[in-house]
Amino acid sequence: MSGIVELTKVTKDYPLGKLSVRAIDAVSISIGKGEFTAIAGPSGSGKTTILNMIGCMDVPTTGTVSIDGTITNNLYDHALTELRLNRIGFIFQSFNLINVLDAYQNIEFPLLLQGTLSGKARKARVNEMLEKVGLTKQSGQRPNELSGGQRQRVAIARALVTNPAIVLADEPTANLDSTTGTAIVELMRDLNKNEGITFIFSTHDPKVMDRATRLVMVADGRVVE
Amino acid sequence: MSALILMVRLAVRNVRAHLIKNLVIGVILVFGTFVVVTGAAMIDSLDVVMRRSITTSVTADVQVYDANARDPLALLGDMNFGGSDNGEVADYRTVRDVLAAVPEVRTTLPMGLGNATVFGANELDRTLDSLREAEEAGDPAKVAMLVDRIRRIAGDLRPELERVDNITNDTERVAESRAALDRVIAETFPAEYALSPVPTIDWMDNAVAPLATDGRLAYFRLLGTDLPAFQENFPRMQITRGTGVPANERGIILNESMVEQWLKHPIAREFDAIEKLYDPEDDGPQEVIGESGTIYDRVQRTSRQYRRILYQLDTEEIAVLEPKLRALLADQSTDMPGLLKAYLAVSDENFATRKAFFYTEIAPLVRLYDINVGDTLPLRAFTKSGYLKSLNVKVYGVYSYTGVAKDDSAAGAYCLVDMLTFRDLYGKMTDAQRAELHDIKAAVGAVELSGGTIEDQLFGGGSALEAEVATTSTLAALDDVSFGRADARVQQTFTQDQMESGVVTNIAIFLKDPDASEAGIAAILAATDAAGLTLTAVGWKTASGFIGQAAMMIQLVLFVAVLVLFLVAIVIINIALVLATLERTAEIGTMRALGAQARFVTLLLVVESQLVGLVSAVFGGGLAIGFVNWLNDFGVPADNDFLSILFGGKAMYPEWRPENVALGVGLVLAVSFVATIYPAILAARVPPVVALQGKE
Ligand SMILES: Nc1ncnc2c1ncn2[C@@H]1O[C@H](COP(=O)(O)OP(=O)(O)OP(=O)(O)O)[C@@H](O)[C@H]1O
Ligand SMILES: [Mg+2]
Numbered sequence A: 001m002s003g004i005v006e007l008t009k010v011t012k013d014y015p016l017g018k019l020s021v022r023a024i025d026a027v028s029i030s031i032g033k034g035e036f037t038a039i040a041g042p043s044g045s046g047k048t049t050i051l052n053m054i055g056c057m058d059v060p061t062t063g064t065v066s067i068d069g070t071i072t073n074n075l076y077d078h079a080l081t082e083l084r085l086n087r088i089g090f091i092f093q094s095f096n097l098i099n100v101l102d103a104y105q106n107i108e109f110p111l112l113l114q115g116t117l118s119g120k121a122r123k124a125r126v127n128e129m130l131e132k133v134g135l136t137k138q139s140g141q142r143p144n145e146l147s148g149g150q151r152q153r154v155a156i157a158r159a160l161v162t163n164p165a166i167v168l169a170d171e172p173t174a175n176l177d178s179t180t181g182t183a184i185v186e187l188m189r190d191l192n193k194n195e196g197i198t199f200i201f202s203t204h205d206p207k208v209m210d211r212a213t214r215l216v217m218v219a220d221g222r223v224v225e
Numbered sequence B: 001m002s003a004l005i006l007m008v009r010l011a012v013r014n015v016r017a018h019l020i021k022n023l024v025i026g027v028i029l030v031f032g033t034f035v036v037v038t039g040a041a042m043i044d045s046l047d048v049v050m051r052r053s054i055t056t057s058v059t060a061d062v063q064v065y066d067a068n069a070r071d072p073l074a075l076l077g078d079m080n081f082g083g084s085d086n087g088e089v090a091d092y093r094t095v096r097d098v099l100a101a102v103p104e105v106r107t108t109l110p111m112g113l114g115n116a117t118v119f120g121a122n123e124l125d126r127t128l129d130s131l132r133e134a135e136e137a138g139d140p141a142k143v144a145m146l147v148d149r150i151r152r153i154a155g156d157l158r159p160e161l162e163r164v165d166n167i168t169n170d171t172e173r174v175a176e177s178r179a180a181l182d183r184v185i186a187e188t189f190p191a192e193y194a195l196s197p198v199p200t201i202d203w204m205d206n207a208v209a210p211l212a213t214d215g216r217l218a219y220f221r222l223l224g225t226d227l228p229a230f231q232e233n234f235p236r237m238q239i240t241r242g243t244g245v246p247a248n249e250r251g252i253i254l255n256e257s258m259v260e261q262w263l264k265h266p267i268a269r270e271f272d273a274i275e276k277l278y279d280p281e282d283d284g285p286q287e288v289i290g291e292s293g294t295i296y297d298r299v300q301r302t303s304r305q306y307r308r309i310l311y312q313l314d315t316e317e318i319a320v321l322e323p324k325l326r327a328l329l330a331d332q333s334t335d336m337p338g339l340l341k342a343y344l345a346v347s348d349e350n351f352a353t354r355k356a357f358f359y360t361e362i363a364p365l366v367r368l369y370d371i372n373v374g375d376t377l378p379l380r381a382f383t384k385s386g387y388l389k390s391l392n393v394k395v396y397g398v399y400s401y402t403g404v405a406k407d408d409s410a411a412g413a414y415c416l417v418d419m420l421t422f423r424d425l426y427g428k429m430t431d432a433q434r435a436e437l438h439d440i441k442a443a444v445g446a447v448e449l450s451g452g453t454i455e456d457q458l459f460g461g462g463s464a465l466e467a468e469v470a471t472t473s474t475l476a477a478l479d480d481v482s483f484g485r486a487d488a489r490v491q492q493t494f495t496q497d498q499m500e501s502g503v504v505t506n507i508a509i510f511l512k513d514p515d516a517s518e519a520g521i522a523a524i525l526a527a528t529d530a531a532g533l534t535l536t537a538v539g540w541k542t543a544s545g546f547i548g549q550a551a552m553m554i555q556l557v558l559f560v561a562v563l564v565l566f567l568v569a570i571v572i573i574n575i576a577l578v579l580a581t582l583e584r585t586a587e588i589g590t591m592r593a594l595g596a597q598a599r600f601v602t603l604l605l606v607v608e609s610q611l612v613g614l615v616s617a618v619f620g621g622g623l624a625i626g627f628v629n630w631l632n633d634f635g636v637p638a639d640n641d642f643l644s645i646l647f648g649g650k651a652m653y654p655e656w657r658p659e660n661v662a663l664g665v666g667l668v669l670a671v672s673f674v675a676t677i678y679p680a681i682l683a684a685r686v687p688p689v690v691a692l693q694g695k696e
Helices: A047-054 A077-087 A103-114 A119-132 A148-160 A178-195 A206-211 B002-017 B019-059 B092-100 B123-137 B140-167 B171-185 B189-195 B197-207 B227-233 B256-263 B266-277 B294-304 B315-329 B336-344 B351-365 B419-426 B431-444 B454-460 B462-475 B484-489 B496-500 B517-530 B540-544 B546-583 B585-593 B598-634 B641-647 B658-684
Strands: A005-016 A019-031 A036-040 A062-067 A088-091 A166-170 A198-203 A214-219 B062-066 B105-119 B217-225 B237-242 B252-255 B376-382 B388-401 B414-418 B506-511 B535-539
Touching (some): A005 A047, A036 A047, A036 A178, A036 A206, A047 A198, A077 A103, A103 A119, A103 B002, A119 A148, A148 A178, B002 B598, B019 B546, B092 B496, B092 B506, B105 B517, B140 B171, B171 B189, B171 B197, B217 B227, B256 B388, B266 B294, B315 B336, B336 B351, B388 B419, B517 B535, B546 B658
Antiparallel strands (some): A005 A019, B062 B535, B105 B376, B237 B388, B376 B388
């Protein structure tokens, strides 16, 4: 029980009319700090559901989820939101940038929500992140003026800007061509190696799985090792 | 703090990003602000001008009257057409003394409301009066001319009599009348007359004058008051002809609108009325009279009434007028009646010239007004006890309200009389007088006669008049109760004390602070209640009656319209925002996933809609201010009587106040807030997981 993420016999049922669908069934996973973990499995196997639990966007039906020592089961929306803001970074399959904000402002978004950094420190931090993802020149551009790869870089910078304990990525390369996808995974791997950031991502792509330091296979809502 | 920066940044950008949706909402809100600000400014301005117009013309700030009155006080008219009963206040002085101790009260003024009629004399009556004067003055030329005029009038009455003969079965009376007319028409009459002038005039008074039936009945609304104090306290009242009634004297001041409507020469009024139907802005040929239709028929009717001019003309005057008429009409053959008839049959082409001709050539020769300053008016009224009472009152002047055109409105058109004349016509007797009357009746054995109804007066003819004459002779001994011509004995002057003690129908009160009328009314009622007086007090708007209620109605209508407009706006904006929120679930889910609290999302939507509301309110408010300023420059014209009373003049010049703008902006912000509540709740319920499901 020393992992930064601890899932213990986690089951999630989704109501579907009068019935309910079991998305994951008694999943137990322990992920340590600094790992670069891929969750792989066929479509509908429960990858996204597992990431939802880890990302504090939902709570399990049974079992426990512990994130950086905090058990999420009995938390209300407000506390879960705080956890997401301060401990977790998200990278989405569809990038999910805010269209009305430019690259710089998208990266600044979580910092403004946190409100802990001074204006000056915030600026320095955002610029640092822009540099890390190689988008210093594009800082003033809106998402619709950026390529898919550039958008995902902005998303990565946004996920990392708050120094989260874990960064979650749900199929981060699915909407990218393979070269760009590879580049994104390389960027994530570099950040993991150089800065010790814990990454957990789901994927279908064997090439992406290959880059992982740890692979969790899921099928039909269960972990198959 | 930084979250606020983020929220404002997002709100501003989102508003710009959803431009079309926000433009639609914005247009609705701009319109809403415009309506509220303009409406509030108009209502406030109307209130100001109405107050200025009504309180300074007759109502004063507060009116006090009998708490047990059957009808509410309606000084500018109600739906009862003068038949309302506002009760009475037994003694003005008692109330005045009580009110004098109320610190809020500045001045009080006694008022007595009543109605009276005047039977205008017919032309035959007038000519006979002139004849009598000419005899007394010993002017044979004038006598000859007047006798000649009487014979012409009699000649015209003769065929009318034949028509009456065909429809009545009172053959004896017709035969008498025919004999009388024939005597006057006969060639020998001037010689007969010369033998015994005065008895012949007396005979004509009785036998011939009643046959001419065109004497007109004028209807007066009377306001008895302390006349000098009234003039002083109602500065909008201006004497336009003659003078005011001297202090402590009996007399009447006629209202100009009333004079124009009731006492002007009927042909002149006809010209005035048709003139009004033409559009003064339009220079081209206009069709008002045409070749048929109601106006055309009216003109033909007027043309048949040429005698109304002819009877007022002397032979000399005819000699002056006839060639001018011939020249105007280019007619050499027809006689004078024919000429007048043709002249009065006006058409659209010649109306302007004919009207001008009337005022320059004919009006100076005829009596343009039935009653003129200096005349003595025989006022008749039904007293409270049902007697028909008649009293001669001297006409001192004619007044109008400044700003109101003289023929514009008859509402509030009171003829002002002194308080004593009002009381005589009101007919309230003191107990002592009542006892005295009883004694006299007993002494002469008089049967109590009631004056009958107005209908009797108008259509029953003789009987009511006879009853009155009978009453006159039996009661002539009474100073206070005088009838018909018997009023020569009425005391013409009185003391302030007499004027102040006695019955009034209502009391006008000016407050020291006209803006604090609520407090003033409360203080007045407290004082009168404490004094044991059963009085009620109302503000000027209520006291004005129909007009005040109409103004409150306008306010209500606008209020309801704004309410409906805003309900519709709330529904439309609500729907638009719900749809917009549904479209934005991915974006909202992303913000929630990134760590934005539900509250942040809710607030963001509220800030966005308030931003749209504020921008719209600024636009709408600005437009409204511009519009009201524009109206202020040009004026809102009062193109009917009703509006000219409301506006107290020909136009209203509305002004906006900061409160009006604040109201508009406040209401619009409230509307956009209310419309955002439901979509904001929906947005707060968007779960963060949608961020992972969403496609771009
Ligand atoms: N909100 C939901 N309501 C009902 N059923 C759901 C819901 N979310 C997921 N499921 C079901 O749970 C199961 C697991 O779904 P999940 O999205 O976790 O799979 P996945 O491995 O991410 O698939 P994919 O590779 O297609 O993204 C599926 O059968 C899915 O239909
Ligand atoms: Mg998935």
